[in-house]
Amino acid sequence: MPTPIQSSQPGPLSRSSAEKTKSTATANREWRCTRCQKLLGVRQDTGMHLRFARAHEYFVGFPVVATCRGCGTLNQAASTAR
């Protein structure tokens, strides 16, 4: 009765390479909910970078209107934050 050999290979698959938290000056670019301060998106020079679920990212132009997924508040972002 042959015993089934289970190949337990340590798969070095790093699929979340975009999860790197760079400590660059992104704090000022964050677009947060006006009510619960949840992060809605990150400002870029040419638009707003919205990230929802893991693989769902959107890059939209200004002005941006989005509802917070946490509290449902309608948030609006203009082109530049002076």
Ligand SMILES: [Zn+2]
């Ligand atoms: Zn909110």
